[in-house]
Amino acid sequence: MLILQGIIDGILIGGLYALMGAGLTLVFGVMEIINFAQGILVILGAFLSYSLVRATHIDPFVTILITIPAMFLLGYGVYYLLIARLKRDRVIMSLLVMFAVAQVIEGVLDIAYGGTLVQIHASYVDTSLRFGSINIPLVYLYAFILSAVLMGCIYVILYKTKFGRALRATTQNPAAAQLVGIDVHRVSAATLGIGVGLAAAGGMLYGMTASFNPASSYDLISRLLVIVILGGFGSVGGAMAAAIIMVVIEDVVAVTWSPVWGQTMFYLVLVAVLLFRQQGIFGKQIARAQ
Amino acid sequence: MLVFEGLFAGYGGGDILKGVDLVIEEGSVTCVVGPNGAGKSTLMKVVSGLLHPRVGKLEFQGQSIAKATPRQILKAGIVQIMQARNLFTELTVRENVELGAFLIKDSSVVAKRLDEVCDMFPIVAQRAKDRAGALSGGQQRMVEFARALMMDPVLVALDEPSMGLEPRSAQIIYDSIATMNKNGRTVLLVEQNVRAGLSLASHGVVMEAGRVRLEGTGAEVLANPQMRALYLGGTIEEGQGVASSTGVGAGAPAFGNGS
Numbered sequence: 128m129l130i131l132q133g134i135i136d137g138i139l140i141g142g143l144y145a146l147m148g149a150g151l152t153l154v155f156g157v158m159e160i161i162n163f164a165q166g167i168l169v170i171l172g173a174f175l176s177y178s179l180v181r182a183t184h185i186d187p188f189v190t191i192l193i194t195i196p197a198m199f200l201l202g203y204g205v206y207y208l209l210i211a212r213l214k215r216d217r218v219i220m221s222l223l224v225m226f227a228v229a230q231v232i233e234g235v236l237d238i239a240y241g242g243t244l245v246q247i248h249a250s251y252v253d254t255s256l257r258f259g260s261i262n263i264p265l266v267y268l269y270a271f272i273l274s275a276v277l278m279g280c281i282y283v284i285l286y287k288t289k290f291g292r293a294l295r296a297t298t299q300n301p302a303a304a305q306l307v308g309i310d311v312h313r314v315s316a317a318t319l320g321i322g323v324g325l326a327a328a329g330g331m332l333y334g335m336t337a338s339f340n341p342a343s344s345y346d347l348i349s350r351l352l353v354i355v356i357l358g359g360f361g362s363v364g365g366a367m368a369a370a371i372i373m374v375v376i377e378d379v380v381a382v383t384w385s386p387v388w389g390q391t392m393f394y395l396v397l398v399a400v401l402l403f404r405q406q407g408i409f410g411k412q413i414a415r416a417q
Numbered sequence: 418m419l420v421f422e423g424l425f426a427g428y429g430g431g432d433i434l435k436g437v438d439l440v441i442e443e444g445s446v447t448c449v450v451g452p453n454g455a456g457k458s459t460l461m462k463v464v465s466g467l468l469h470p471r472v473g474k475l476e477f478q479g480q481s482i483a484k485a486t487p488r489q490i491l492k493a494g495i496v497q498i499m500q501a502r503n504l505f506t507e508l509t510v511r512e513n514v515e516l517g518a519f520l521i522k523d524s525s526v527v528a529k530r531l532d533e534v535c536d537m538f539p540i541v542a543q544r545a546k547d548r549a550g551a552l553s554g555g556q557q558r559m560v561e562f563a564r565a566l567m568m569d570p571v572l573v574a575l576d577e578p579s580m581g582l583e584p585r586s587a588q589i590i591y592d593s594i595a596t597m598n599k600n601g602r603t604v605l606l607v608e609q610n611v612r613a614g615l616s617l618a619s620h621g622v623v624m625e626a627g628r629v630r631l632e633g634t635g636a637e638v639l640a641n642p643q644m645r646a647l648y649l650g651g652t653i654e655e656g657q658g659v660a661s662s663t664g665v666g667a668g669a670p671a672f673g674n675g676s
């Protein structure tokens with residue numbers, strides 16, 4: 128039963144990590160940038176929702192109607208203001224730019240909120256569904272549902288819209304994308320916007336399921352990187368599966384053995400996977416043009 | 418129709434094109450040849466806007482396109498097929514070809530063009546749902562040609578379209594180029610198969626070390642004794658005294674073959 132509990136928790140929370148990881152992997156696919164700021168952006172999203180809930184007493188889930196568009200614009204703006212201007216060594220320079228952005232956001236959050244741990248509250252935060260000895264916190268369930276819905280939206284955008292086709296084309300072959308008239312800058316800006324927008328939603332959910340402060344971003348980003356590496360860089364489906372596997376392993380080890388080993392275990396799994404499959408579990412070896 | 422004047426361009430580490438002067442006449446097939454590294458592909462990238470010239474004039478139909486983006490140049494009527502890796506290999510053949518009409522809003526126009534290119538290149542209809550990367554090299558070229566025609570371009574810039582193809586596929590490609598030209602499109606062609614390229618061309622251009630070294634009708638350039646010297650590894654200036662006694666007329670084997 129403990130194991131079953133671990134698996135259920137893993138799937139539910141894995142969905143949330145998949146959502147945050149999807150933002151990272153989409154951006155990597157289009158721009159080859161590892162967005163080191165994704166961890167702190169999730170925390171920014173969490174604080175934005177936290178403040179909105181405290182100020183207006185609306186339901187946390189409603190806050191994303193504001194925070195997703197706001198953070199989309201943030202990502203879009205960061206691309207045009209900072210990344211599009213880089214003329215040389217774009218990949219490595221944009222890595223540094225995102226690192227700097229992360230530092231600035233962390234600094235601002237430190238000033239605004241300090242280091243105390245907070246959590247986003249709602250009336251149902253401590254409510255659980257019980258099935259015999261299995262316990263399903265309502266928040267986990269809601270988080271999973273919202274993550275699934277948003278991932279569904281991402282799927283529709285990627286595979287059913289003209290923008291999605293442009294995004295996939297840019298991911299595969301940026302030069303050819305330019306030659307068919309795709310505005311690669313606009314696609315990149317919108318992709319970073321989507322990635323950061325997903326951090327807004329992920330942040331709200333994260334902030335309801337765990338207590339956080341600006342420093343939580345370090346633990347987050349390392350987990351997200353693991354998910355994206357395991358899932359294969361650039362693969363959204365891979366990130367989803369990897370997130371679930373990761374959290375299930377962690378939870379099962381935590382409930383059957385010890386929480387400390389839970390975390391260690393998934394890093395061990397990461398190392399093992401990378402030793403045998405360098406493209407991750409689900410990643411394809413992608414040969415990119417240029 | 419397309420005019421280069423004193424054009425310099427490079428990738429940030431010095432100029433690759435060092436003063437290109439060239440005029441592409443409307444309705445012509447201009448074939449550019451030259452040794453590896455001469456700057457032929459660089460010239461093509463400048464034409465399509467992937468690379469901007471550092472200085473110099475570049476005009477298309479009387480308008481400067483020196484600072485234009487690839488998207489603007491495409492809208493002006495120039496489409497380019499690169500030397501390699503043009504396709505989105507994970508997308509289907511049909512998606513690839515449809516992306517050729519990315520800038521066309523009217524879906525009925527897109528559908529009509531799609532029908533037209535399917536008639537011209539049956540492979541597009543036959544393999545519509547297959548991953549483009551699953552096709553053979555020759556088939557991929559056909560898909561690239563089909564995609565290029567979706568914009569109904571005025572000028573088609575082709576960078577070594579026969580590269581890596583077996584003779585039969587290469588012939589189909591040459592025939593398609595002739596057809597495009599007959600249909601009123603101006604063609605700018607880079608070819609490593611000098612004989613095939615120049616026989617197809619109304620105008621021949623030899624590039625070396627970032628400049629145009631020889632020009633004339635396709636036949637004139639092919640017959641020019643300096644060509645041989647160039648392909649034996651010399652430069653044109655140095656090679657002037659070593660004009661071969663056997664000549665390099667239309668019957669001679671292609672210089673670039675197999676390289």
Ligand SMILES: Nc1ncnc2c1ncn2[C@@H]1O[C@H](COP(=O)(O)OP(=O)(O)OP(=O)(O)O)[C@@H](O)[C@H]1O
Nearest residue numbers: 428433451452453454455456457458459460500609
């Ligand atoms: N992206 C790039 N960055 C830096 N240098 C480049 C780049 N592409 C080409 N070059 C350099 O520019 C020079 C000319 O290359 P270009 O591709 O234009 O030659 P080419 O005439 O097309 O040769 P080939 O017959 O081999 O295709 C070469 O010295 C090459 O190394």
Ligand SMILES: [Mg+2]
Nearest residue numbers: 457458459500
């Ligand atoms: Mg070339």
